[in-house]
Amino acid sequence: MLNQPQTPDRIAELLVHVGRMSGSGDAGSELTAAQWTCLRFFARSNSSTRTPSAFASFHATTRGTASQIIKSLESRGLVTRTRSRRDRRSMCFDLTARGQAMLGQDPLRDLIGVINDLGTAERERFLTTLSRLASAVAMQRNVPSFGSCQDCGHFGTSGDTAYCACMAAELMPEDIAKLCASFTPALGAPSKGERNGAS
Amino acid sequence: MLNQPQTPDRIAELLVHVGRMSGSGDAGSELTAAQWTCLRFFARSNSSTRTPSAFASFHATTRGTASQIIKSLESRGLVTRTRSRRDRRSMCFDLTARGQAMLGQDPLRDLIGVINDLGTAERERFLTTLSRLASAVAMQRNVPSFGSCQDCGHFGTSGDTAYCACMAAELMPEDIAKLCASFTPALGAPSKGERNGAS
DNA sequence: CACAACCAGTAGCGATTCGAAACCATTTTG
DNA sequence: CAAAATGGTTTCGAATCGCTACTGGTTGTG
Numbered sequence: 272m273l274n275q276p277q278t279p280d281r282i283a284e285l286l287v288h289v290g291r292m293s294g295s296g297d298a299g300s301e302l303t304a305a306q307w308t309c310l311r312f313f314a315r316s317n318s319s320t321r322t323p324s325a326f327a328s329f330h331a332t333t334r335g336t337a338s339q340i341i342k343s344l345e346s347r348g349l350v351t352r353t354r355s356r357r358d359r360r361s362m363c364f365d366l367t368a369r370g371q372a373m374l375g376q377d378p379l380r381d382l383i384g385v386i387n388d389l390g391t392a393e394r395e396r397f398l399t400t401l402s403r404l405a406s407a408v409a410m411q412r413n414v415p416s417f418g419s420c421q422d423c424g425h426f427g428t429s430g431d432t433a434y435c436a437c438m439a440a441e442l443m444p445e446d447i448a449k450l451c452a453s454f455t456p457a458l459g460a461p462s463k464g465e466r467n468g469a470s
Numbered sequence: 471m472l473n474q475p476q477t478p479d480r481i482a483e484l485l486v487h488v489g490r491m492s493g494s495g496d497a498g499s500e501l502t503a504a505q506w507t508c509l510r511f512f513a514r515s516n517s518s519t520r521t522p523s524a525f526a527s528f529h530a531t532t533r534g535t536a537s538q539i540i541k542s543l544e545s546r547g548l549v550t551r552t553r554s555r556r557d558r559r560s561m562c563f564d565l566t567a568r569g570q571a572m573l574g575q576d577p578l579r580d581l582i583g584v585i586n587d588l589g590t591a592e593r594e595r596f597l598t599t600l601s602r603l604a605s606a607v608a609m610q611r612n613v614p615s616f617g618s619c620q621d622c623g624h625f626g627t628s629g630d631t632a633y634c635a636c637m638a639a640e641l642m643p644e645d646i647a648k649l650c651a652s653f654t655p656a657l658g659a660p661s662k663g664e665r666n667g668a669s
Numbered sequence: 670c671a672c673a674a675c676c677a678g679t680a681g682c683g684a685t686t687c688g689a690a691a692c693c694a695t696t697t698t699g
Numbered sequence: 700c701a702a703a704a705t706g707g708t709t710t711c712g713a714a715t716c717g718c719t720a721c722t723g724g725t726t727g728t729g
Binding site for chain 1: 705706707708710729
Binding site: 537557559608 | 672679
């Protein structure tokens with residue numbers, strides 16, 4: 272194959288294209304791209320991150336817009352809101368049964384299926400490169416990069432229980448794999464399994 | 471290294487996220503995501519593909535919406551329209567000097583720079599996997615996959631001149647590397663979806 | 670040539686969305 | 700307690716997108 276100088280352009284363009292195609296179902300879908308993203312975000316985030324502010328920074332939009340998107344999900348009965356006891360201003364959203372069911376029709380499932388058909392090695396390499404791109408772009412844009420607690424610099428274990436240094440609280444077992452708003456990549460970049468390649 | 475069953479989910483989500491972040495500048499940008507995509511599309515496509523219909527199918531939207539997006543670019547003096555001589559209904563759009571200059575502020579440049587910093591081998595592997603995903607998703611969604619003439623099944627060379635079988639015309643030298651709407655992949659499973667690409 | 674079917678593109682309408690600014694409630698700070 | 704800061708919501712205006720209907724050029728059939 273030819274290795275043209277404009278290859279990076281093509282790769283970037285292709286990446287945006289694939290993301291756009293997969294993110295929103297063919298307009299016959301029930302939800303908007305933004306609504307799907309929000310639903311997924313709440314499904315994958317720990318309890319202290321399922322808030323309008325966190326989603327706003329994740330989605331690179333305003334808190335007002337985030338509030339509207341969430342409101343639309345709420346009016347469809349896909350999420351429920353509860354006030355936080357610790358901070359009465361804060362809201363925490365949880366997926367309802369309908370919300371969970373709706374995830375089954377996520378237009379992203381097409382892409383997920385295709386990714387699943389890749390070989391394990393290829394998939395791992397792809398993830399490595401992709402996450403590198405993600406954090407690099409996030410740094411350039413000066414937006415926080417979201418990640419799971421287990422890869423976070425604040426993460427630690429003492430005996431049997433996991434805890435988060437920035438929340439100063441123990442982590443629920445089901446939360447350690449979820450997204451966290453206060454994620455900061457551990458220094459040295461090769462987070463867990465000693466990813467290949469220098470950073 | 472953890473290999474969680476939900477890894478494909480994360481990869482897909484991350485891909486959409488990177489694409490969304492990179493596709494549109496941080497809302498302080500001059501253009502919207504769709505407009506940037508259109509401008510890039512016209513900059514990368516051959517003359518017979520810089521039409522509203524082609525962009526509509528590329529962007530997976532209606533011709534009406536595509537026409538509006540193009541109109542907004544036109545009103546900003548970024549593209550100019552000319553009627554095709556061969557088919558008086560068809561419009562061909564070209565980037566103006568301002569349009570070319572605007573490409574210099576493409577928000578995608580951040581991502582392009584990051585991709586450029588990857589090693590050659592990693593970049594090649596990434597492109598391979600990404601284009602595989604792209605064509606697989608395009609097939610599932612039943613949308614035509616765009617590609618450059620040099621990789622197209624209609625492409626041929628006779629001596630010095632390049633030739634496109636579906637347009638039944640010689641290709642301009644600068645067009646053989648550009649996107650073409652009637653692209654059909656030469657390898658793999660060509661006749662799977664087999665849309666009405668024959669023309 | 671007449672006619673119908675088809676295709677490329679556009680215009681108008683309505684719904685939705687997004688961003689900016691103003692506004693309330695709660696927490697923190699001095 | 701007063702003042703500043705933070706989390707969320709609301710309102711308004713601009714822009715976008717999809718749908719439907721429409722104009723005008725092209726092609727096929729007798």
